[in-house]
Amino acid sequence: MTAPRTIGIGILGLGTVGQGVWKHLTEKKADLEARLGVRIDLRGASVRNLRKRRAVRIPSSRLTSDPHAIVDDPKVHVVCELIGGTTRARELTLRALRLGKVVVSANKALLCEHGPEIFRAVRRHGGQFLFEASVAGGIPIIKAIREGLVANRFELIVGILNGTCNHILTRMGEDGLSFADALKEAQELGFAEADPTLDVDGIDAWHKASILAWLAHGKWAPRNRTLVEGIRKIGPADIDFARRFGFALKHLAVVRRDFRQNWMTVGVYPALVPNRDILARVSGVNNGITLKGDVVGATTLAGRGAGGDATASAVIGDIVDAIAALTGAAPQGLSAEALAAREKSGRALRMADEEEIVAPFYLRLSLLDQAGVSEGVYRVFSRHKVSIARVIQYEHPNQGRGTVTLSTYPVNERRMAAVVRGLKGLRTVLEEPVVLRIFSPES
Amino acid sequence: MTAPRTIGIGILGLGTVGQGVWKHLTEKKADLEARLGVRIDLRGASVRNLRKRRAVRIPSSRLTSDPHAIVDDPKVHVVCELIGGTTRARELTLRALRLGKVVVSANKALLCEHGPEIFRAVRRHGGQFLFEASVAGGIPIIKAIREGLVANRFELIVGILNGTCNHILTRMGEDGLSFADALKEAQELGFAEADPTLDVDGIDAWHKASILAWLAHGKWAPRNRTLVEGIRKIGPADIDFARRFGFALKHLAVVRRDFRQNWMTVGVYPALVPNRDILARVSGVNNGITLKGDVVGATTLAGRGAGGDATASAVIGDIVDAIAALTGAAPQGLSAEALAAREKSGRALRMADEEEIVAPFYLRLSLLDQAGVSEGVYRVFSRHKVSIARVIQYEHPNQGRGTVTLSTYPVNERRMAAVVRGLKGLRTVLEEPVVLRIFSPES
Numbered sequence: 003m004t005a006p007r008t009i010g011i012g013i014l015g016l017g018t019v020g021q022g023v024w025k026h027l028t029e030k031k032a033d034l035e036a037r038l039g040v041r042i043d044l045r046g047a048s049v050r051n052l053r054k055r056r057a058v059r060i061p062s063s064r065l066t067s068d069p070h071a072i073v074d075d076p077k078v079h080v081v082c083e084l085i086g087g088t089t090r091a092r093e094l095t096l097r098a099l100r101l102g103k104v105v106v107s108a109n110k111a112l113l114c115e116h117g118p119e120i121f122r123a124v125r126r127h128g129g130q131f132l133f134e135a136s137v138a139g140g141i142p143i144i145k146a147i148r149e150g151l152v153a154n155r156f157e158l159i160v161g162i163l164n165g166t167c168n169h170i171l172t173r174m175g176e177d178g179l180s181f182a183d184a185l186k187e188a189q190e191l192g193f194a195e196a197d198p199t200l201d202v203d204g205i206d207a208w209h210k211a212s213i214l215a216w217l218a219h220g221k222w223a224p225r226n227r228t229l230v231e232g233i234r235k236i237g238p239a240d241i242d243f244a245r246r247f248g249f250a251l252k253h254l255a256v257v258r259r260d261f262r263q264n265w266m267t268v269g270v271y272p273a274l275v276p277n278r279d280i281l282a283r284v285s286g287v288n289n290g291i292t293l294k295g296d297v298v299g300a301t302t303l304a305g306r307g308a309g310g311d312a313t314a315s316a317v318i319g320d321i322v323d324a325i326a327a328l329t330g331a332a333p334q335g336l337s338a339e340a341l342a343a344r345e346k347s348g349r350a351l352r353m354a355d356e357e358e359i360v361a362p363f364y365l366r367l368s369l370l371d372q373a374g375v376s377e378g379v380y381r382v383f384s385r386h387k388v389s390i391a392r393v394i395q396y397e398h399p400n401q402g403r404g405t406v407t408l409s410t411y412p413v414n415e416r417r418m419a420a421v422v423r424g425l426k427g428l429r430t431v432l433e434e435p436v437v438l439r440i441f442s443p444e445s
Numbered sequence: 446m447t448a449p450r451t452i453g454i455g456i457l458g459l460g461t462v463g464q465g466v467w468k469h470l471t472e473k474k475a476d477l478e479a480r481l482g483v484r485i486d487l488r489g490a491s492v493r494n495l496r497k498r499r500a501v502r503i504p505s506s507r508l509t510s511d512p513h514a515i516v517d518d519p520k521v522h523v524v525c526e527l528i529g530g531t532t533r534a535r536e537l538t539l540r541a542l543r544l545g546k547v548v549v550s551a552n553k554a555l556l557c558e559h560g561p562e563i564f565r566a567v568r569r570h571g572g573q574f575l576f577e578a579s580v581a582g583g584i585p586i587i588k589a590i591r592e593g594l595v596a597n598r599f600e601l602i603v604g605i606l607n608g609t610c611n612h613i614l615t616r617m618g619e620d621g622l623s624f625a626d627a628l629k630e631a632q633e634l635g636f637a638e639a640d641p642t643l644d645v646d647g648i649d650a651w652h653k654a655s656i657l658a659w660l661a662h663g664k665w666a667p668r669n670r671t672l673v674e675g676i677r678k679i680g681p682a683d684i685d686f687a688r689r690f691g692f693a694l695k696h697l698a699v700v701r702r703d704f705r706q707n708w709m710t711v712g713v714y715p716a717l718v719p720n721r722d723i724l725a726r727v728s729g730v731n732n733g734i735t736l737k738g739d740v741v742g743a744t745t746l747a748g749r750g751a752g753g754d755a756t757a758s759a760v761i762g763d764i765v766d767a768i769a770a771l772t773g774a775a776p777q778g779l780s781a782e783a784l785a786a787r788e789k790s791g792r793a794l795r796m797a798d799e800e801e802i803v804a805p806f807y808l809r810l811s812l813l814d815q816a817g818v819s820e821g822v823y824r825v826f827s828r829h830k831v832s833i834a835r836v837i838q839y840e841h842p843n844q845g846r847g848t849v850t851l852s853t854y855p856v857n858e859r860r861m862a863a864v865v866r867g868l869k870g871l872r873t874v875l876e877e878p879v880v881l882r883i884f885s886p887e888s
Contacts (some may be wrong), residue, residue, distance in 0.1 A: 298583035319595050441723065
């Protein structure tokens, strides 16, 4: 087969994930085409209800109520199965694979229940089945296991794989809510379904854990040999014990492998995690996974484990991999054209000016210990319209000097430099001020 | 060119990383060959001193003191440049690229200082230059930016990229050491060089930050337009302020991009990070990076940022990518043969028995409030030889009952099940005991 230079994409199902894929793939199309050196043709999507109003505007000519029209379209090379469930989804996935196509899927239940059948079809007909989006939303965990960390065998994979449980446990543990109230809140915020069983009883996390176990170890864990527990039983005394002894309560999926004895375990259950562990800091609806590899040691990936956009990010990642494989495009988008395009866009980019870089600041000042000193210092800040958030003043009376540490509200670099120059001009400021930035990726 | 079925690998330099690559590639060779459907030929390594004793045993017939013998060997398709520096390394890298070969590199200084020249050679001669190992050791951050999160534009990349600085700041912040003592300790532990300048003054982190900025945005940040600060100035008052107001002191590399104004900033400096941020939990010699993508939101990767084995993991990941590209092997190792091999090894794998699964446990018991109750409970534990670590007892005298929460030392599932059965058999245990596992990925 000669490598096609136009790749057709078809989408089955336009829920939040399907709409996210359509939207972001359309927005990034030109960039991805330049990077891959191919044309991307977003051919259409199948939906149940053609008339339904959707947040993402899609021309009606691109919509069909017949998923076979998408799957069978000879110009569609990559089929994104985003309808969910295991009946229709299974039939359509197998149909696409039998046509030798690539199927990109976010469907964890389908993979868990019909994995062997799906991969038999892949083997027989030369297609591909890609499923980054099926576990941990936008976190590229499948790719990390399969590619980036390919040198490793994994003795342990442990993850927070259900955002609903994690949100509930975070609210219970950090804010003292009861399970019932935290669940109700999660439902109101759209983080939990009206029937929360799949999430709070551990079924969703169990699906994801089995996929990770199969991926790392090649075996589908039988349901009756694995522990699947939810979080309904967690109560205030458990939260209290955890807090007193430095633990966070987390709903974990744990896959252990013993390479000498050649066994594995898969379990999904609430557990106490020491606060020092990075997973204890994965809070709210986020997911996080720690992989313990024999070469690399413990590596953790964390981020948004669900939601239309995060999951769309994973689907698009798989689509791009599929395109590279189908067209023989340079791996990692490093074709000569892609490099030239990068250089060109790099040339148009400028470095920010000092006014454009903004952060809250921290300062440490060494001050002469005499009346009126603080006032002079604060006058410098107010002259440059910089507001102070917090102050600690330390006195060292025997040394005739004091230390002041303080933080500011956000201010740009140029203004802060002016403040520092002003402070250095004061006779009462004894040493070079220490200036640090306060930084939060969340801000 | 027809796809070769045997891929020759050559290594330049056998320091800790080079030895790690040789060792792990040799150990995993059969597995990788099955996965990729090709033969891997580890042809040889060049060293400065042929007589030097090394931790990894390599037949002397595979060693040469002439790196050109490796680079020019027509059977070597992939050259791993692990000698470091920018003179010899540059010459050898360009020589290999001009022969159209793949160069896998851990050399951040080389890429920073000669990136444009290197990629010009890639473009002109059709080779590849792969550099996962140059940033953040074993953490697959380059692949995440380039592939897994390819749907995203990154408005923010913020990372702890220097393990030496992070170890020093962790010891100062958590254990009260002075900068001098923490540095001395890091040197004794082998985490810092005798001359620590490159690390503690921020040069190493700056190299890595520029690579990430270039990768994400296509522009090499000029050194004179970026802020590069080290950690020498951090003192006890700074640590005190941070602790009181809920911050951790971290040495950060920050790459910001404003897509509307089309600017970027690159900065490397110590900063206060709120404890709630996951980066505040990246401690010791670990590295961690948060990527804020427009589609996926904030995604964090953390793990070992340096060391021979972790870096070797990244080098081998790149080698496998190179092999897949050179041979047209199925992406992600999903060839029909690879799938069959996985299935076979999966069939040989068994699920663990209950005695093989071990953890410390937590229990919550609801007890009748009368004399001698606790004694009966503890007798059940000691009968099964399960040691108790911590206990909290709550009395609810008006209800005629109390609650006991406790944790155990590690015990296997079968023994714990026996304890729970024993407890349930007591007349004084009023409800189904709540049983949770205590889990630490670090343990």
